Amino acid sequence: MDFVFAILLGLAAVLALPILTIVAFMRSGEAKRRLDIAEMRIRQVETELTLVRAALDAAPRAAAAGEAAAIAPVPAPAPTVAYVAPPDAVPAEAPPPEVVAPAAAEPVGSPEPMAARRSVPSVAASAPLEAIDPAPPAPPAPPPPSNLGGFEETIGSRWAVWIGAVALGLGGLFLVRYSIEAGLIGPGLRITFGLLFALALLAGGEWLRRSDKGLPTLPLADIPAALTGAGAVAAFGTIYAAHALYDFIGPAFTFIALAAVAMGTLVLAGLHGPLLGAIGLVAAFAAPFLVASANPNPYIFPIYAAIITAACFTLAWIRDWPWLRGAATTLAVVLGTITMIGTGGGAYPSLIQALAGIITAALLVVPGIRFVPPRERGMDGHATAILAAFALLAMLAVMESRQDLAAVGLYLVLSLGILGIVWRTPAVVLAVPATGVLALLVLLGWVTGVKPSTMLDPLGVPPDYPDVLARIGWAGLAFGLVFGIGPAAIAVMRRQREAATVLILAATSVAMPLALLAIVYGKVEGFVISPRFAAIAMVLAASFAVATEAAHRLRSGQRPGLASAAALYAIGALAAVAFALTLLLERAWLTLALAAMVAGIAWVYTFRPLPQLRWVAALAGIGVLARVIWDPAINGADVGETIIFNWLLPGYGLPALAAVAASILLRRRRGEDEPVAILEGLAMVFTALLVIVEVRHAFGAAGMRLHAAPLTFPEAATHTVTMLAFGLGLSRLSAWRSGALWDNALVVARFASWAWIAVVMGFAFNPWVTGRPVGTHAIVNWALLGYGFGAVLAFAAAYFDRRAGRMMEGRIMGLFGLAMLVTYANIVVAMLFRGRVSLWGIGDAELYAYSAVWLAFGLALLGAGAYLGSRTLRLASAALVALAVLKVFLIDMAGLTGLWRALSFIGLGLVLLVVGRVYQRVLGIAQARAAGGA
Numbered sequence: 001m002d003f004v005f006a007i008l009l010g011l012a013a014v015l016a017l018p019i020l021t022i023v024a025f026m027r028s029g030e031a032k033r034r035l036d037i038a039e040m041r042i043r044q045v046e047t048e049l050t051l052v053r054a055a056l057d058a059a060p061r062a063a064a065a066g067e068a069a070a071i072a073p074v075p076a077p078a079p080t081v082a083y084v085a086p087p088d089a090v091p092a093e094a095p096p097p098e099v100v101a102p103a104a105a106e107p108v109g110s111p112e113p114m115a116a117r118r119s120v121p122s123v124a125a126s127a128p129l130e131a132i133d134p135a136p137p138a139p140p141a142p143p144p145p146s147n148l149g150g151f152e153e154t155i156g157s158r159w160a161v162w163i164g165a166v167a168l169g170l171g172g173l174f175l176v177r178y179s180i181e182a183g184l185i186g187p188g189l190r191i192t193f194g195l196l197f198a199l200a201l202l203a204g205g206e207w208l209r210r211s212d213k214g215l216p217t218l219p220l221a222d223i224p225a226a227l228t229g230a231g232a233v234a235a236f237g238t239i240y241a242a243h244a245l246y247d248f249i250g251p252a253f254t255f256i257a258l259a260a261v262a263m264g265t266l267v268l269a270g271l272h273g274p275l276l277g278a279i280g281l282v283a284a285f286a287a288p289f290l291v292a293s294a295n296p297n298p299y300i301f302p303i304y305a306a307i308i309t310a311a312c313f314t315l316a317w318i319r320d321w322p323w324l325r326g327a328a329t330t331l332a333v334v335l336g337t338i339t340m341i342g343t344g345g346g347a348y349p350s351l352i353q354a355l356a357g358i359i360t361a362a363l364l365v366v367p368g369i370r371f372v373p374p375r376e377r378g379m380d381g382h383a384t385a386i387l388a389a390f391a392l393l394a395m396l397a398v399m400e401s402r403q404d405l406a407a408v409g410l411y412l413v414l415s416l417g418i419l420g421i422v423w424r425t426p427a428v429v430l431a432v433p434a435t436g437v438l439a440l441l442v443l444l445g446w447v448t449g450v451k452p453s454t455m456l457d458p459l460g461v462p463p464d465y466p467d468v469l470a471r472i473g474w475a476g477l478a479f480g481l482v483f484g485i486g487p488a489a490i491a492v493m494r495r496q497r498e499a500a501t502v503l504i505l506a507a508t509s510v511a512m513p514l515a516l517l518a519i520v521y522g523k524v525e526g527f528v529i530s531p532r533f534a535a536i537a538m539v540l541a542a543s544f545a546v547a548t549e550a551a552h553r554l555r556s557g558q559r560p561g562l563a564s565a566a567a568l569y570a571i572g573a574l575a576a577v578a579f580a581l582t583l584l585l586e587r588a589w590l591t592l593a594l595a596a597m598v599a600g601i602a603w604v605y606t607f608r609p610l611p612q613l614r615w616v617a618a619l620a621g622i623g624v625l626a627r628v629i630w631d632p633a634i635n636g637a638d639v640g641e642t643i644i645f646n647w648l649l650p651g652y653g654l655p656a657l658a659a660v661a662a663s664i665l666l667r668r669r670r671g672e673d674e675p676v677a678i679l680e681g682l683a684m685v686f687t688a689l690l691v692i693v694e695v696r697h698a699f700g701a702a703g704m705r706l707h708a709a710p711l712t713f714p715e716a717a718t719h720t721v722t723m724l725a726f727g728l729g730l731s732r733l734s735a736w737r738s739g740a741l742w743d744n745a746l747v748v749a750r751f752a753s754w755a756w757i758a759v760v761m762g763f764a765f766n767p768w769v770t771g772r773p774v775g776t777h778a779i780v781n782w783a784l785l786g787y788g789f790g791a792v793l794a795f796a797a798a799y800f801d802r803r804a805g806r807m808m809e810g811r812i813m814g815l816f817g818l819a820m821l822v823t824y825a826n827i828v829v830a831m832l833f834r835g836r837v838s839l840w841g842i843g844d845a846e847l848y849a850y851s852a853v854w855l856a857f858g859l860a861l862l863g864a865g866a867y868l869g870s871r872t873l874r875l876a877s878a879a880l881v882a883l884a885v886l887k888v889f890l891i892d893m894a895g896l897t898g899l900w901r902a903l904s905f906i907g908l909g910l911v912l913l914v915v916g917r918v919y920q921r922v923l924g925i926a927q928a929r930a931a932g933g934a
Contacts (some may be wrong), residue, residue: 006049007906016748038483039596044794060695095889120494169771174610176677183587187248188248189222189326189901191238191241191242191248194234194235194237194241195235195238195719197234197238198231198232198234198235198238199231199235200231201227201228201230201231202227202228202231202232202235202268203231203235204227204231205224205225205226205227205228205229205230205231206228207273208224208227209224209225209228209271209272224272225272225273225275225276228265228268228272228276229265229272229275229276229279232261232264232265232268232276232279232283232684233279233282233283234262235261236258236262236283237286239254239257239258239261240254240258241288242254243291247306251291254290254291255287255288255291258283258287258290258291259284259287259304262280262284262285262287262308263280263284263308263311264280264282265279265280265283265284266281266311266312266315266317268280269315270315270318274319274321274323274324277312277315277319277321277324278324278327281308281312281324281327281328281331284308284311284312285305285308285331285332285335288300288301288304288339288684289335293806296343298339298340298343298344298346298349299348299349299352301335301336301339301343301349301353302336302339302349302350302352302353302356303352303353303356305332305335305336305353306352306356306357306360308328308331308332309328309329309332309356309357309360310356310360310364312324312325312327312328313325313328313360313361313363313364313365314364316328316364317364317365317371317372324646325365325382325386326382326385326386327385327528329357329361329385329389329390330389331355331577332357332389332390332393333389333392333393336350336353336354336393337350337396337452340396340397340400340452341400341452341453343553344453346400346401346404347397347398347401347404347407347410348397348399348407348410349397350393350394350396350397350400351394351397351398351410351414353390353393354390354391354393354394354397354414355394355410355413355414355417356518357386357389357390357393358387358391358414358417358418358421359417361383361386361387361390362417362421365382365383365386366380366383366387366421366425366427366428367380367383367425367427367514368424368425368427369421369424369425374425375425375427376428376497377497377498379427379429379430379500380425380427380428381426383427383428384427384428384429384430384431384434387418387421387428387431387434387435388430388431388434388435388438389414391414391431391434391435391438392438394410394411394414394438395438395439395442396452398410398411398442399441399442399445399446399450399451399452400452401453403446403468403471403472403475405471405474405475406889408442408475408478408479409478411439412478412479412482414435415435415436415439415482415483415486416482416486417491418431418432418435419432419482419486419487422505423490423494424492425496426496426497426501429500429501429504429505429924430504432483432486432487432504432505432508433504433507433508434522435483436479436483436508436511436512439479439483439512439516440512440516440519442475442479443472443475443476443479443516443519443520444519446468446471446472446475447472447519447522447523468522469524472520472523472524473520473524475518476516476517476519476520478510479512479516480513480516480517483508483509483512483513483516484509484512484540484543485509485511486509487505487506487508487509487512488505488506488509488547488569490505491505491506491509491551491561491565492506492547492550492551492554492562492565494500494562495559496559496561497560498560499560499561499564500559500561501561502559502560502561502562502564502565502701503565503568504564505565506551506561506564506568506569507568510544510568510569510571510572510575511572514540514572514575514576514579517533517536517537517540517579518579520533520804521533521583529583529584529585529586530583531583531584533583534581534583534584535578535580535666537576537577537579537580537583538576538577538580538684540572540576541572541573541574541576541577541580542573544569544570544572544576545569545570545573545574545844547569547572548566548569548570548573548608548758551563551565551566551569552566552608552610552895555892558565563610564612566608566610567610567611567612567613568612570608570610570612570613570616571612571613574597574601574616574620574694576783577597578594578597578620578623578843581593581594581597586651587631587634587635587636588635589633590627590649590653591624591627591628591631591654591655592650592651592654593655594620594623594624594627595624595655595658597620597648598617598621598624598655598657598658598659598660598662598679599622599657599658599662599665601613601617601620601662602617602661602662602663602665602666603615603665605665605666605669606665606669607618609669609670613673614666614670614673614675614676615674617662617666617675617679618674618675618678618679618682619660621659621662621678621679621682622653622678622682624658624682625682625685625686627653627688628651628652628655628689632689632693632706632707633706634647634648634651634652635647635651639697643694643698644694644698646697648690648693648694648697649690649694650685652687652689652690652693653686653690655682655686656682656683656686656687656690657683659679659680659682659683659686660679660680660683662679663676663679663680664680672739677739677740677741680737680741680742681741684730684745688726691722691726692719692722693706694854695715695718695719695722696709698718699712699714699718711765711784712772713767713770713772713773713774713782714767714782714785716760716761716763716764716786717782717783717785717786717787717790717794718785718786719756719760720753720756720757720760720761720786720790721785721786721789721790721793723749723752723753723756724753724790724793724794724797725793726749727746727749727750727752727753727797728793728796728797728800729883730742730745730746730749731746731797731800732800734746734804735800735804749811750809754812754813754816757790757794757819757820758815758816761786761787761790761820762819766823767783767827767837768826768827768838768839770821770839771837771838772834773836773837774827774831774837777831778831778832778835779828779831781827781831783823783824783827783828783837784824785882786820787820787821787823787824787827788820788821788824789823790817790820790823791817791818791820793817794813794814794816794820795813795814795817797810797813798810798813798814798817801813811872814872814875814876818861818876821857822853822854822880825853825857826853827851829846829849829850829853830846833845833846833849834846834848847891850887851884851887854879854880854881854883854884854887855880855884856885857877857880858877858878858880858881859876859877860877861873861874861876861880862874862877862878862881865877
């Protein structure tokens with residue numbers, strides 16, 4: 001580590017070299033420009049003094065002319081007198097500007113004061129006076145033309161320059177090749193001529209630049225820049241040829257020479273423009289890869305890349321070239337990663353490069369630190385991306401290390417540096433979560449054994465490291481402290497201008513510790529019960545609670561974003577508590593704890609009414625529902641054998657009660673809204689699930705067989721009754737609690753009960769279809785529960801639906817109740833005659849009994865319809881009677897014999913007469929009422 005810190009100190013000294021070089025070069029040009037301006041102003045002063053002397057020489061003649069004018073008669077005094085010097089009073093070399101005497105109204109008889117005031121005239125000019133000099137200064141250069149003629153501009157002005165520069169380079173190469181093939185000159189002279197050719201191109205480019213100051217130029221086709229770029233490429237190629245082809249110079253000198261050419265190109269780019277800057281950038285980063293070494297030093301390229309990056313950032317700051325900063329950062333990070341993997345030098349060189357890049361970016365890219373002016377509002381995406389890029393390089397270096405805690409320490413130093421930058425400049429706040437996510441990737445890489453070098457060799461087996469669990473634990477703790485405390489301190493303790501900054505920092509300080517704790521727990525404990533990690537989660541929850549209270553108290557000062565930050569910390573505290581419960585409890589206890597937390601969140605809301613807590617309570621309830629769906633047995637196979645009083649009752653009942661309590665607490669505080677509706681809906685769902693699973697458990701579907709156990713007729717009958725009872729309860733609650741939620745829940749319950757009765761009780765488990773037993777007693781059996789009591793509940797539901805104005809739902813439910821009641825009556829008849837339910841083996845008496853039962857139901861419905869004045873009941877009666885008529889004529893006529901056939905027709909006739917009589921009475925009464933009303 002001493003060696004590393006020594007390198008850091010040396011790097012800090014070396015980084016100043018390119019920055020000072022470029023700054024000195026540009027400042028010298030600025031000094032020269034200021035000197036030219038000073039000379040021009042001295043010439044203007046000399047010109048003004050010359051004009052003043054000329055005016056003083058012309059004063060006597062002006063006085064004489066004034067006396068003559070005073071003797072002549074004047075009709076009226078002039079309020080102002082303007083004096084124009086005669087031509088002979090002005091020097092011949094330059095005409096003077098207009099000379100105007102001070103305006104005054106003088107009497108005609110007193111000319112002396114007028115002459116005295118005119119003796120020293122004032123010099124007035126609308127623009128600064130130009131120097132009177134035989135060699136006037138050059139006029140300012142016109143701006144570059146916006147368009148030189150379309151196609152003519154493209155061919156003549158741009159392509160000609162580009163192709164000419166390429167032709168110069170190729171010509172030099174062909175000349176060297178010809179000299180080699182013809183044997184005209186030796187290798188030494190070839191290198192010498194190559195350098196001379198490069199110098200000639202550089203000199204020609206500089207000469208043209210100085211000569212073309214007054215000419216319009218195209219930035220993309222600048223001839224001086226093209227010549228200078230060709231010279232730089234020629235010098236670069238000549239030095240490389242001297243090393244690679246002729247071995248005149250060694251690797252060290254070659255590297256230094258190539259780097260010098262690249263740096264010189266970057267310096268000249270400050271004068272010649274972006275084209276030369278791009279050439280210098282590529283040459284600078286290509287130089288280390290053109291020099292081969294048997295024993296490469298892993299520290300050479302990171303230090304060199306840091307120097308080049310600093311030079312590019314300086315040049316980009318001077319010339320305002322954002323593209324140069326982005327390109328330099330990209331090349332530095334990509335080539336730094338390749339060098340780290342290729343040399344196998346470990347993490348320290350790349351970490352040093354990343355730290356140097358962060359420091360350089362802070363000085364020359366980040367606003368408000370040193371050289372870049374501060375940014376009042378908004379995010380600086382360019383600076384953020386550069387900081388995140390160097391943090392990415394550091395992350396790859398730490399992943400490449402052998403779980404080295406010293407490398408983690410350097411990454412933490414880098415992270416603290418970014419936090420310090422954000423403390424000064426919130427415009428790069430997004431760099432904090434980016435650095436935190438990269439820290440998570442470091443731990444994930446350590447956990448899975450993935451490194452950048454193993455990505456290139458997927459078949460390689462990562463080595464085993466000693467004490468890897470301890471290192472992961474300490475690294476996770478360090479990352480958690482830095483990214484938990486640092487962003488929270490900046491968000492809460494420092495006043496920010498924008499709420500977005502506070503939210504980003506608060507979210508980072510909440511999410512990072514929780515994610516790190518989950519990763520470390522999964523690696524160390526293997527996702528089993530862990531009291532120590534549960535304790536850590538509770539400590540984290542307490543820390544978030546403290547942050548919540550601090551943000552809540554400070555928000556009274558109208559600081560933007562602190563209210564939302566308090567809500568985020570409250571959410572983090574609740575999430576940490578839930579995580580602690582997950583680590584400490586299992587099965588039923590975990591479900592109960594999570595359900596209790598839903599009501600706890602609503603209770604906390606009554607003390608700290610943060611609006612986000614309402615949604616947190618609703619989302620927590622949804623999480624409990626997901627937990628129940630994941631483990632519907634609540635406690636696995638050990639649910640308990642007692643009906644109703646088992647683990648299913650608290651496992652589903654407590655979440656239902658918690659949802660009800662949370663909805664009541666939230667509704668009392670701020671009324672109805674979406675979270676309240678969600679919690680009420682969850683209460684309904686938990687209640688329905690409780691009834692379903694308890695019924696399943698009562699019929700033997702215990703433990704893990706809640707889904708796998710087959711459904712029987714007794715269980716289906718019980719589900720029918722519970723479903724109708726649940727719908728009836730919702731119907732009564734919807735009369736007290738109005739709202740779309742209750743109306744929709746009632747509709748869902750209605751359609752579900754109709755579908756169940758029609759499909760399950762009507763076909764799938766109907767004893768007449770399946771032949772399954774319904775019990776031993778003819779009347780009191782499972783059919784009484786499913787069809788008889790179900791019909792009663794259906795009639796009750798139909799009655800309340802009609803009272804609530806839901807006429808159509810009431811009619812449909814009444815028809816389902818009638819169908820179930822008739823079905824139960826048929827089952828009773830079958831059980832009385834045969835002791836079983838089946839369509840086969842029906843005797844004459846039993847067949848007659850069915851007709852009698854149907855006709856009796858028809859008469860009963862007709863009487864009820866006549867008494868209540870219900871047309872629906874009368875139509876139902878008509879349908880039953882019609883069904884009995886069809887049975888008698890189609891089935892009884894063929895199936896019955898003897899006395900039973902006669903009794904069947906006699907009974908049918910009597911019933912039809914009674915029906916007709918009743919209808920006559922009903923219709924007569926209705927007509928009489930209509931006539932009386934008319």
